[in-house]
Amino acid sequence: xxxxxxxxxxxxxxxxxxxxxxxxxxxxxxxxxxxxxxxxxxxxxxxxxxxxxxxxxxxxxxxxxxxxxxxxxxxxxxxxxxxxxxxxxxxxxxxxxxxxxxxxxxxxxxxxxxxxxxx
Amino acid sequence: xxxxxxxxxxxxxxxxxxxxxxxxxxxxxxxxxxxxxxxxxxxxxxxxxxxxxxxxxxxxxxxxxxxxxxxxxxxxxxxxxxxxxxxxxxxxxxxxxxxxxxxxxxxx
Numbered sequence: 001x002x003x004x005x006x007x008x009x010x011x012x013x014x015x016x017x018x019x020x021x022x023x024x025x026x027x028x029x030x031x032x033x034x035x036x037x038x039x040x041x042x043x044x045x046x047x048x049x050x051x052x053x054x055x056x057x058x059x060x061x062x063x064x065x066x067x068x069x070x071x072x073x074x075x076x077x078x079x080x081x082x083x084x085x086x087x088x089x090x091x092x093x094x095x096x097x098x099x100x101x102x103x104x105x106x107x108x109x110x111x112x113x114x115x116x117x118x119x
Numbered sequence: 120x121x122x123x124x125x126x127x128x129x130x131x132x133x134x135x136x137x138x139x140x141x142x143x144x145x146x147x148x149x150x151x152x153x154x155x156x157x158x159x160x161x162x163x164x165x166x167x168x169x170x171x172x173x174x175x176x177x178x179x180x181x182x183x184x185x186x187x188x189x190x191x192x193x194x195x196x197x198x199x200x201x202x203x204x205x206x207x208x209x210x211x212x213x214x215x216x217x218x219x220x221x222x223x224x225x226x227x
Contacts (some may be wrong), residue, residue: 004161033214035217040219040220041219041220042123042125042207042209042217042218042219042220043162043207043215043217044217045214045215045216048213048214055213056213056214091161091162097213106150106151106211106212106213106215107153107164107167108153108164108215109164110155110161110162110163111161112160112161113160113161
């Protein structure tokens with residue numbers, strides 16, 4: 001296992017098109033996270049899954065964004081009707097925690113990201 | 120809403136200098152504070168701190184947490200050009216809330 005993999009690494013699209021990003025987490029990890037990072041800012045939380053269940057979504061995630069993790073392994077993040085403001089790096093991360101309401105710390109391992117440019 | 124503020128936002132020093140990066144936070148339910156290093160791609164994990172006053176060290180890097188004053192510092196001694204990166208501080212448990220990052224540039 002070589003870590004968290006994301007595909008594609010770069011995507012250029014025209015405004016109004018749909019895009020989909022894929023994330024393959026570390027195989028032993030049961031949690032998967034999506035973050036968005038714009039230039040000069042830290043990553044912003046979008047959503048996360050434990051196994052196949054989506055446990056939390058940020059209010060940043062408008063109805064144009066949808067994420068799935070159908071079999072509890074890889075995940076997809078789809079953006080419909082892209083806007084120029086969607087241009088950012090989309091980072092995926094994974095971790096292993098035991099229990100749904102983990103009270104302990106949680107070290108996330110990040111992928112290299114998918115950079116989206118909307119023209 | 121949980122908040123993390125890092126300072127300075129940018130720092131330029133000469134190789135061999137010692138630097139201190141700051142992170143203050145406001146969270147409703149503190150679990151842990153993490154430091155990450157981000158070069159051009161994925162943030163890579165440096166430290167996780169959960170207890171006040173206990174220093175974590177890894178080579179030339181060290182970090183400490185003050186839960187009473189709600190801040191952490193990351194120290195890098197004898198800096199090298201390879202330390203040039205954005206250093207991110209984050210707090211949380213199930214999800215992490217990140218600060219804006221400190222962009223550190225080490226000049227030879």
